[in-house]
Amino acid sequence: ITAANLKPTQRVEIFCSYAIPRSFYTAVNNSSNQTCLRNADSLIRSKMVARCKAKRAFKLYHSDDKLVAKVARAVITPGKFGKLWRAGGGSSQSLLVVQEDLTNVESVSYRGPECWRAEEFRKWSRKNPQGFGVCLYEKDKISNAWLRRVERAKWRESQFICAIQMRCNMLPTLELRFGPRGRIPLCRACGVTSETGSHIMGSCRETKLNRMERHNKLCSLLAQEGAKKKWEVFCERRVTKMDCSWAVPDLIFVRKDTLLVVDITV
Ligand SMILES: [Zn+2]
Incomplete structure (x- = not known):
């Protein structure tokens, strides 16, 4: 091979x-x-x-x-x-x-194959930091759809490998190299806080533009899907609350007497 x-x-x-x-x-x-x-x-x-x-x-x-x-x-x-x-x-x-x-099926170490996948998943979920947030994806057909062979064909090889590393928190971050035993050094891009996966994805200023782009892409996808399903969609509409303060949620969906306020976090 x-x-x-x-x-x-x-x-x-x-x-x-x-x-x-x-x-x-x-x-x-x-x-x-x-x-x-x-x-x-x-x-x-x-x-x-x-x-x-x-x-x-x-x-x-x-x-x-x-x-x-x-x-x-x-x-x-x-x-x-x-x-x-x-x-x-x-x-x-x-x-x-x-x-x-x-x-000898009675031996202590013997375990049937039926629980093997779940057992390995649990083991990984308990790892720190590799298992962080992984349990959210257990048996989630929608979030795991990209792993299917048909979907995978649309990706470039390097992107697919990178996505898998990201899913199981195996990107070569300082958190992976030093945590959880040692103190995680500061982010190599911004130097503001520890270089963890969640910092890179969620709050590092150096990845802000990418994050915004991802956010906007998701908003437009969701708006398109909403429109297809006959929802009336409002993007970034200013809403005044009961206490007279105001907010700008990413999306508001209205259909008949149902209203959904959606704010996307990436
Ligand atoms: Zn940073």
Whole structure:
């Protein structure tokens, strides 16, 4: 995959869709801890190395990947695995040991694949600063639509990678480099306050023009959508409040007896 003449996201796609499931299915979906994997690995390897014939039977002789033996056990049906193991010279006794260790669903580290995605998401959400605000996007089809393959095709490769880094707070900011253990140094652009992701996106004076542009773009998009849905749309209309003070919300939508006051934050 590394040598192929592909875009980075295409490599990731192939890696995620084919390489990982093929090589690490059990290891990944079990969420097995390191000790468990290391034990399983050394156990299987010791059995496999001792029985070259068995290695040949599994076509593993080209590989010295530490998890291949475990994966072989996972992808071959139990009955067939036993037959191959014995044909390769392994004893019935050692087969029992190997199978016990890898199929023990009662073991503490075993966890079914159904909760794996949610579990990883929770782990990331708890990270500081990487998990900041990430929980807002959990199972949000609208906010995550841009990650779908069809939508992704509209992006330049570099933009897409940058957007992913931004989504999981992995842009190379000083907050990422120093926080949360140390004190975050001042923003390299304005020098006013700590260089955090939220400062760069939300309040740094050096990014103000971009921020305004983003804000205006969103306002016009929303106004267009509102008009399409038969709302009467007012942009930046001055509104006097009950206490005689006034405000200028970005948008006001009116339809029949419903009125929505919308102020967009980017
Ligand atoms: Zn700044």
